Amino acid sequence: MVSRMILSEQIKEELLDNILSGKYEPGDRLVESQIARELGVSQSPVREALRDLMAMKFVEVLPYKGARVRRVERREIVEIYPVRAALEELAGQLAVANISGRIDELSAVVGKMEAAAKAEDPREMAAHDVEFHRIIMDATGNGVLIETWNSLMIEARTFVTAKNLLASTMEFQSIPAAHRPIIEALQSGDATRCGKVMREHVEAFEAVMKEVYGNDATNHRSFDASSQRDETIPGN
Secondary structure, eight states: OHHHHHHHHHHHHHHHHHHHHHHOOOBBBBHHHHHOOOOOOHHHHHHHHHHHHHHSSEEEEETTTTTEEEEEEHHHTTHHHHHHHHHHHHHHHHTTTTOOOGGHHHHHHHHHHHHHHHHHHHHHHHHHHHHHHHHHHHHHHHHHHHHHHTTTOHHHHHHHHHHHHHHSSHHHHTTTTTHHHEEEEHHHHHHHHHHHHHHHHHHHHHHHHHHHEEEEEEEEOOOOOSGGGOOOOOOO
C-alpha cells in the first residue's frame, strides 16, 4: 500500500511536470492506459495521480471525453496571493520560536537559489524557493497551517513564476536576495517583524505579477505555463 502511494505521487509529479513544461497542453486528453504504458506501470496508480491532479485543478474530467488538461483561469491564480500572504505572515510569527536551529539550512538553500539563478534554471529555482518556505512552515508546528499552505500548490505556481521572471534577467537574479531579509527577521527573534517581512515578501511577487500582467484580477484569460511571458501567469 505504501509503495503504491509513493508510485502514485511520483506519477503525479511526472504528469504535473509535463503540464507545466508544455508537453501536455490545455485540452490534451490524459488516457490512463496510455500513460500507464508509457511509464511502465499499472493503471491504478495513474488513476490515483489523475485524481490528485483533479483536486489540484490541473486536470478535469468531462462527460464522455475523459480526463483532460484543464485550462486555468487568470483569476484563480491572482486570488491565491492575499491568501498566501496571510498564511506566511502567520508562519513567520509562529516559526520564530522554533527556527534557530535551522538558520544555517535556510542560508544554504539561498545559496542553491543563487546557483540556480546563475544557471538560469527556473525548475531548480522553484524547487529551492519552495524548500526555503517549507522549512519555515514546518518550524511552525501547526498542522492545519501547513496543510492549508500545501493546498495552494505552491511548488507548481512558484515554477511558473520563476519561468516567467527568467524573461527579465534582473527580476530572476533578484529572487535569492529577496529571501535574505526573511532570515534576518527570523534571527531577530521578533515574531511581529518576521510576520511582516514574510507578508511583504509574498506581496512583492504579487506586485511584480500585476506590473507585468496588469491589475485586472477579474479577467478570465487562461494561461499556458510553457508559453512566452505575455501569455502566462506567474505563481510565486
